[in-house]
Amino acid sequence: MPSASLPNLIPALPELFLVCTAMALLMLGVFQKAGAKGEDVRTGRFVSNLGAIGLFLTLLLVVPIADNGTAYTFANMFVSDPFAVFMKVLILIASATALVMSQDYMHRQGIARFEFPVLVLFATVGMMMMVSANDLISLYVGLEMQSLSLYVIAAFQRDDLRSTEAGLKYFVLGALASGMLLYGSSLVYGFSGTTSFETLASVLQGANASDPSVGLVIGIVFILVGLAFKVSAVPFHMWTPDVYEGAPTPVTAFFSVAPKLAAIGLFIRVMVDPFGDLLAQWQQIVIFVSVASMALGGFVAINQTNIKRMMAYSSIGHVGYALIGLAVGNEVGVRGVLVYMAIYIFMNLGAFACILCMRRGDRMVADIKDLAGFSTTHPMAAAAMAIFMFSMAGIPPLAGFFGKFYIFLAAIEAELYALAVIGVLTSVVGAFYYLRIIKIMYFDDVTDPLETGIPRELGLVLLGTAAVIVLFFVFPGPLLDAAGTAAAALFAG
Amino acid sequence: MTDFPILSLVIFLPLIGVGLVLIIRGDEITVARNARAVALWTSVITFVLSIFLWIGFDASTADFQFTHRVYWMPEFNIAYHVGLDGISLLFVLLSTLLTPICILASWESIQTRVKEYMIAFLLMEVMMLGMFAALDIVVFYIFYEGVLIPMFLIIGVWGGPNRIYASFKFFLYTLIGSVLMLLAILAMYFMAGTADIPELMNFNFPAEMQTWLWLAFLASFAVKVPMWPVHTWLPDAHVEAPTAGSVILAGVLLKFGAYGLLRFSLPMFPIASIEFTPLIYALSIIAVIYTSLVALAQEDMKKLIAYSSVAHMGFVTIGTFTLTVQGIEGAIYQALSHGVVSAALFLIVGVVYDRIHSRAIADYEGLVHRMPTYSVIFMIFMLASVGLPGTSGFVGEFLVLVGIFQVNTWVAAFAATGVILGAVYMLYLYRRVIFGKLTKDSLLAITDMNRREIAVFAPLVLLVFVMGIYPIPFLEVMHASVDNLIADFEVARAAYEGVAVAGQ
Numbered sequence: 001m002p003s004a005s006l007p008n009l010i011p012a013l014p015e016l017f018l019v020c021t022a023m024a025l026l027m028l029g030v031f032q033k034a035g036a037k038g039e040d041v042r043t044g045r046f047v048s049n050l051g052a053i054g055l056f057l058t059l060l061l062v063v064p065i066a067d068n069g070t071a072y073t074f075a076n077m078f079v080s081d082p083f084a085v086f087m088k089v090l091i092l093i094a095s096a097t098a099l100v101m102s103q104d105y106m107h108r109q110g111i112a113r114f115e116f117p118v119l120v121l122f123a124t125v126g127m128m129m130m131v132s133a134n135d136l137i138s139l140y141v142g143l144e145m146q147s148l149s150l151y152v153i154a155a156f157q158r159d160d161l162r163s164t165e166a167g168l169k170y171f172v173l174g175a176l177a178s179g180m181l182l183y184g185s186s187l188v189y190g191f192s193g194t195t196s197f198e199t200l201a202s203v204l205q206g207a208n209a210s211d212p213s214v215g216l217v218i219g220i221v222f223i224l225v226g227l228a229f230k231v232s233a234v235p236f237h238m239w240t241p242d243v244y245e246g247a248p249t250p251v252t253a254f255f256s257v258a259p260k261l262a263a264i265g266l267f268i269r270v271m272v273d274p275f276g277d278l279l280a281q282w283q284q285i286v287i288f289v290s291v292a293s294m295a296l297g298g299f300v301a302i303n304q305t306n307i308k309r310m311m312a313y314s315s316i317g318h319v320g321y322a323l324i325g326l327a328v329g330n331e332v333g334v335r336g337v338l339v340y341m342a343i344y345i346f347m348n349l350g351a352f353a354c355i356l357c358m359r360r361g362d363r364m365v366a367d368i369k370d371l372a373g374f375s376t377t378h379p380m381a382a383a384a385m386a387i388f389m390f391s392m393a394g395i396p397p398l399a400g401f402f403g404k405f406y407i408f409l410a411a412i413e414a415e416l417y418a419l420a421v422i423g424v425l426t427s428v429v430g431a432f433y434y435l436r437i438i439k440i441m442y443f444d445d446v447t448d449p450l451e452t453g454i455p456r457e458l459g460l461v462l463l464g465t466a467a468v469i470v471l472f473f474v475f476p477g478p479l480l481d482a483a484g485t486a487a488a489a490l491f492a493g
Numbered sequence: 494m495t496d497f498p499i500l501s502l503v504i505f506l507p508l509i510g511v512g513l514v515l516i517i518r519g520d521e522i523t524v525a526r527n528a529r530a531v532a533l534w535t536s537v538i539t540f541v542l543s544i545f546l547w548i549g550f551d552a553s554t555a556d557f558q559f560t561h562r563v564y565w566m567p568e569f570n571i572a573y574h575v576g577l578d579g580i581s582l583l584f585v586l587l588s589t590l591l592t593p594i595c596i597l598a599s600w601e602s603i604q605t606r607v608k609e610y611m612i613a614f615l616l617m618e619v620m621m622l623g624m625f626a627a628l629d630i631v632v633f634y635i636f637y638e639g640v641l642i643p644m645f646l647i648i649g650v651w652g653g654p655n656r657i658y659a660s661f662k663f664f665l666y667t668l669i670g671s672v673l674m675l676l677a678i679l680a681m682y683f684m685a686g687t688a689d690i691p692e693l694m695n696f697n698f699p700a701e702m703q704t705w706l707w708l709a710f711l712a713s714f715a716v717k718v719p720m721w722p723v724h725t726w727l728p729d730a731h732v733e734a735p736t737a738g739s740v741i742l743a744g745v746l747l748k749f750g751a752y753g754l755l756r757f758s759l760p761m762f763p764i765a766s767i768e769f770t771p772l773i774y775a776l777s778i779i780a781v782i783y784t785s786l787v788a789l790a791q792e793d794m795k796k797l798i799a800y801s802s803v804a805h806m807g808f809v810t811i812g813t814f815t816l817t818v819q820g821i822e823g824a825i826y827q828a829l830s831h832g833v834v835s836a837a838l839f840l841i842v843g844v845v846y847d848r849i850h851s852r853a854i855a856d857y858e859g860l861v862h863r864m865p866t867y868s869v870i871f872m873i874f875m876l877a878s879v880g881l882p883g884t885s886g887f888v889g890e891f892l893v894l895v896g897i898f899q900v901n902t903w904v905a906a907f908a909a910t911g912v913i914l915g916a917v918y919m920l921y922l923y924r925r926v927i928f929g930k931l932t933k934d935s936l937l938a939i940t941d942m943n944r945r946e947i948a949v950f951a952p953l954v955l956l957v958f959v960m961g962i963y964p965i966p967f968l969e970v971m972h973a974s975v976d977n978l979i980a981d982f983e984v985a986r987a988a989y990e991g992v993a994v995a996g997q
Contacts, residue, residue: 395638395639395642395668396634396635396639397635397636397639401635401638405631405675408675408676408679409569409679409682412680412683413679413683417676417680420676420679424672424673424675424676425669425672427672428665428668428669431664431665431668432661432665435645435661435664435665438645438646438649439649439660439661442646442649442650443649443656443657443660473635476565477566480566480568
């Protein structure tokens with residue numbers, strides 16, 4: 001390829017479009033006449049709406065690219081394959097929904113500023129870069145672009161002590177993890193001489209894979225640590241509960257879906273693409289992380305009193321289940337992870353939409369016991385929440401069961417029996433705290449009723465996500481096919 | 494036979510009722526009235542349709558009938574596949590019969606959230622029917638587990654004072670057994686390459702694998718049956734559940750375990766079944782004798798009947814593992830009879846509970862003076878539970894004892910002791926509640942059963958006598974399927990023992 005010519009931009013078109021949109025919105029916000037408070041709020045809402053539309057248009061751009069199969073660009077540092085497209089579609093759905101869900105809350109809290117949607121958009125671009133990374137360098141660039149945006153929005157409610165604390169904590173620990181990841185990358189580069197995933201994969205074959213150098217293995221371990229931090233897997237999960245609790249609720253909703261998807265996507269690609277032949281080296285680490293996440297997520301969530309903290313531990317547990325699929329390390333396993341994550345985002349978005357309905361007057365509440373009698377004050381929202389909780393507990397015929405089903409299917413096929421048994425037993429522990437939410441909503445009497453009005457956009461999100469979770473079993477085909485194609489593409493390369 | 498999927502129609506018909514109940518609008522009283530009516534009509538129509546299944550059933554073959562297959566997850570070779578044989582047909586009928594009875598029994602006792610209650614019951618009917626009819630093991634599991642959701646809510650929302658503890662215990666006990674079964678199902682799926690139950694029945698699993706699979710299935714079925722020592726959720730759940738919830742729990746949900754043993758454990762893992770038969774006998778004998786004694790000591794009527802359920806289900810598990818025609822047919826018969834009788838006994842407790850709001854035996858005495866009709870109906874079911882000849886309970890227990898006597902006389906002797914103990918605690922209960930002087934002030938104004946309540950019991954009374962006096966139509970239906978089950982089992986046993994002999 002002549003160095004002067006422009007690289008092929010088509011595979012990266014959605015990212016380019018989104019980043020231009022984000023910059024345009026930033027300009028729009030900045031040059032809007034600063035004025036009365038009402039003016040700012042209007043701008044904020046306007047930009048937020050445009051941001052959601054931008055994400056939606058990007059989604060429309062991503063989908064046709066899926067037909068092109070696998071395409072590389074920017075000197076092979078960027079790849080667009082069915083796997084990346086699958087993850088991008090989910091990320092965009094999650095980001096757009098989270099953005100729509102945030103509007104009412106941001107307005108009520110008086111922080112409806114235009115910077116928030118712009119930062120969400122930039123973070124989303126970073127996530128799309130992450131799942132399309134084909135090189136350790138582009139991986140890091142995407143990851144940092146995402147992370148830096150996220151640090152800021154975690155602290156977005158800057159008058160609130162806990163929000164700023166969440167932002168700072170996230171930043172310090174996140175920077176540490178990024179450092180480890182970078183250090184691991186440099187070790188890998190030093191011991192293999194390349195940062196490109198493809199070259200790494202071709203170097204790490206045969207004798208190099210069965211008996212790799214110690215330095216390379218240490219490098220991989222450092223990369224694993226960095227990635228485990230990003231997906232908030234035990235033992236690198238400590239930031240999660242504090243950040244989830246401290247960040248504004250819509251931000252927490254966003255954190256629990258889109259960045260998680262991107263990080264899992266990245267995790268899978270890094271482990272499978274360049275280091276796929278080193279399965280024996282990293283499999284036991286992933287198994288340990290998975291078991292620890294499932295167990296800790298299950299047991300610690302039981303004692304939580306704050307629903308956002310509980311959701312944090314719940315998400316740690318879910319990551320544990322998803323990692324079972326990765327530990328299997330084959331196509332069936334990755335397909336299981338993809339199906340699991342797709343279902344997970346719908347459950348989580350729905351559950352957070354319910355949490356966003358919890359307020360007294362204009363004050364948001366987040367104690368689990370505030371939900372007492374939720375089913376009498378908000379029958380529809382409570383029914384939806386019950387559906388999400390049963391689904392997260394993995395009870396058929398709800399979608400959450402199928403997520404677990406495909407994961408365990410892969411684990412049993414790979415004869416990881418012990419892992420599967422631990423997985424199902426911790427899922428029973430998990431069922432306990434999910435049931436506890438249902439118990440408080442349905443079996444307990446109202447003590448201090450919550451405000452009844454549900455903002456229209458939250459109602460729509462609730463309806464949509466609940467419909468997906470309930471009706472998934474009727475039409476499992478499309479998602480399974482898409483996940484199957486995505487997983488196959490990853491292993492073909 | 495026509496291609497019309499009548500079985501699927503029966504299974505999913507209650508969903509139409511759910512849809513109708515959901516769209517009911519208006520003030521609370523109207524909603525409640527309409528919800529009751531819709532639920533009752535839906536379940537009655539479902540029952541009538543299920544009668545056509547019996548009429549159209551060909552009892553001369555062991556094949557699955559009314560089969561309906563739709564591709565569901567083609568790349569995994571998992572399909573929605575349903576069908577009935579002689580074993581499942583009767584359980585389907587039991588479910589469709591008990592659901593309208595439950596709805597009728599809740600007519601006045603449930604006054605809050607009637608709409609949600611009816612939705613839960615209709616959903617539960619779908620799950621129960623789907624479970625018995627499923628011919629794909631994944632579909633089976635989905636229905637089997639799905640029942641937990643409505644039952645958890647029924648106990649938790651409309652239950653008694655300690656309902657939260659009971660509902661959690663019920664849910665988690667059942668779930669922990671079931672998830673192990675799920676892993677076994679997945680392992681079977683990979684070994685056999687199919688999730689289709691008829692194909693799995695013909696697949697020979699390796700002997701050492703059978704042991705593990707059998708144990709994993711037992712973990713789930715033993716909780717559901719329930720077998721000693723994992724029965725402790727049952728008394729709690731029964732005591733706290735509303736009357737109709739107890740009826741479905743005892744009448745149908747406990748049969749899931751017995752049905753599962755017949756459908757999966759015996760035909761799919763014959764070698765493990767042979768090896769573990771002594772274990773089942775031992776656990777069942779403990780269940781029969783120990784829980785009968787525990788029942789004798791109960792002060793709560795519902796708890797007493799709950800323990801008697803454990804004892805009666807012990808007969809079912811013994812009969813199942815005799816692997817004789819009489820034993821298995823007796824086990825199925827006993828399961829059906831228990832479904833009718835224990836359901837009726839819970840309804841009987843519900844009648845007085847609706848009036849006095851107490852389940853304590855000590856709060857009742859001499860009811861015969863104020864409630865003659867009630868006393869007669871109570872007596873019929875009490876005697877059926879004891880196993881008096883002429884009632885349905887006798888046929889089941891007798892066949893089981895005949896079956897087990899051919900195999901192991903010691904087990905037969907212990908099981909027969911259980912029959913005597915059963916008579917002791919039931920007669921003792923009856924004497925304390927019905928006979929004696931009526932002196933308590935709270936009971937002086939108690940009224941006899943009204944017409945709605947008699948309507949609830951009429952079909953059950955009829956059924957108890959028909960099943961007790963003329964059991965042929967019921968046994969005929971299951972005969973071919975049971976013969977086939979035993980024939981297949983004997984082939985596997987011969988092969989296994991042949992190998993064992995050759996190996997010596």
